[in-house]
Amino acid sequence: MISEAGTRATSSWPRLSDVARDVLLEVLVHGPLSRVEIAARLRLSRPALTRVAKALVARGLLVEGDTGPRATAGRPSELLHVRGAAHRFLGVKLTAERLFATVTDLTATPVATAEEPLRSSAPDDVVAQIADLAGRFPGVTGIGVTLGGIVLDGLVARDEFLRWHDVPLEEAVSRATRVPTAVDNDVQALTAAEHWFGPGAGLKSLAVITIGAGVGTGLIVDGGLVTGSHGLPPHFSHTLVDGNGPRCGCGRRGCISSYLMTHVMLRRLPGRPTYAEAVELARAGDPAARQVFDEAGYALGVLIGTVANVVDPQKILLTGDGLPLYEIASPLVHDGIEDTYEGDPDQVVLDVRPFDFSEWARSGAALAIKATITGTIGDRPRQALLDSPSNTARASPPGRMPRSESSTRHSRW
Numbered sequence: 048m049i050s051e052a053g054t055r056a057t058s059s060w061p062r063l064s065d066v067a068r069d070v071l072l073e074v075l076v077h078g079p080l081s082r083v084e085i086a087a088r089l090r091l092s093r094p095a096l097t098r099v100a101k102a103l104v105a106r107g108l109l110v111e112g113d114t115g116p117r118a119t120a121g122r123p124s125e126l127l128h129v130r131g132a133a134h135r136f137l138g139v140k141l142t143a144e145r146l147f148a149t150v151t152d153l154t155a156t157p158v159a160t161a162e163e164p165l166r167s168s169a170p171d172d173v174v175a176q177i178a179d180l181a182g183r184f185p186g187v188t189g190i191g192v193t194l195g196g197i198v199l200d201g202l203v204a205r206d207e208f209l210r211w212h213d214v215p216l217e218e219a220v221s222r223a224t225r226v227p228t229a230v231d232n233d234v235q236a237l238t239a240a241e242h243w244f245g246p247g248a249g250l251k252s253l254a255v256i257t258i259g260a261g262v263g264t265g266l267i268v269d270g271g272l273v274t275g276s277h278g279l280p281p282h283f284s285h286t287l288v289d290g291n292g293p294r295c296g297c298g299r300r301g302c303i304s305s306y307l308m309t310h311v312m313l314r315r316l317p318g319r320p321t322y323a324e325a326v327e328l329a330r331a332g333d334p335a336a337r338q339v340f341d342e343a344g345y346a347l348g349v350l351i352g353t354v355a356n357v358v359d360p361q362k363i364l365l366t367g368d369g370l371p372l373y374e375i376a377s378p379l380v381h382d383g384i385e386d387t388y389e390g391d392p393d394q395v396v397l398d399v400r401p402f403d404f405s406e407w408a409r410s411g412a413a414l415a416i417k418a419t420i421t422g423t424i425g426d427r428p429r430q431a432l433l434d435s436p437s438n439t440a441r442a443s444p445p446g447r448m449p450r451s452e453s454s455t456r457h458s459r460w
């Protein structure tokens with residue numbers, strides 16, 4: 048199903064100086080800003096900013112506008128906006144059975160979506176399916192693919208849902224589509240997307256907790272996404288709630304995930320209902336369902352309290368397709384926070400966000416946007432500094448794009 052087709056935009060990203068990239072980012076993350084505000088935020092002189100802004104307008108990335116949905120104060124005539132239509136990006140989220148896609152503009156605003164079952168979960172078949180999909184959205188500047196596994200530098204080291212090990216997905220999709228591609232863990236990508244384009248925009252510290260088929264945690268600390276030295280996203284799933292609790296997949300009892308993941312909640316209920324049925328049972332006061340939801344709610348509170356203890360974030364975003372849990376068991380969630388968080392529980396800013404599954408795919412597009420702007424996508428050159436006279440000496444030669452066929456990295460499958 049394609050809800051809107053016919054997307055088209057410039058498909059190659061211009062080379063930008065570091066300063067130009069910072070100015071673009073500032074407007075992208077904080078919304079339309081006046082030149083005075085941008086210069087102050089980035090500590091740039093007015094002449095420097097004028098030069099950079101002129102280059103960004105000339106390249107079609109910024110545009111003069113009077114008002115915008117995210118505009119705050121400032122003289123209307125001086126506001127600079129990101130020109131969203133300048134570039135399009137394709138985001139793809141892979142689950143065990145399905146592929147969700149969203150095409151966005153440069154501001155991560157969706158312009159088209161698609162969803163289809165995976166023809167097979169074999170890596171070659173999935174890559175071919177992504178390439179077919181990309182063919183329906185010509186002209187995209189970058190592709191971002193996310194999945195629920197461990198991703199190291201574009202390599203899917205492990206994905207238990209797809210049963211993949213060591214799949215060089217970034218390279219394969221980039222080669223098959225001839226479009227620069229970024230691949231990351233879905234929760235990491237969602238966290239970065241919320242930090243650039245969502246309710247966490249511009250925060251110095253943020254935690255994103257997703258609940259549903261899995262339990263995910265993403266962290267922004269000092270304005271940057273936390274990625275471990277071994278590529279692992281933050282993990283709190285096996286924090287102990289009750290040593291006499293349900294058996295966990297890790298072999299112990301009573302971990303957060305042994306209460307919280309959708310399928311373990313359902314396994315604990317008689318008759319093996321669907322999640323929707325279990326939600327209805329709990330809402331209707333069914334004792335068994337209430338107990339399972341209350342215990343899961345408490346475990347969620349322990350998770351939130353633990354994350355708050357570690358990071359003390361400005362905000363904790365709670366989202367995911369398991370959100371009915373919060374609605375049903377929020378008093379227990381707050382009990383869990385109170386019993387775990389060592390500070391004043393009232394200081395925990397919990398932002399519960401309704402979740403649409405297409406948000407996962409949108410965050411794939413946001414991943415592509417971020418990787419494109421920061422120069423970390425696919426095989427793009429990592430430093431590209433041509434438009435500022437002062438940076439000319441640091442200019443690097445043009446990189447190969449798309450990724451060379453002769454690359455031998457991760458060439459096993």
Ligand SMILES: [Zn+2]
Pocket residue numbers: 284285295296297298299302303304305
């Ligand atoms: Zn466990």
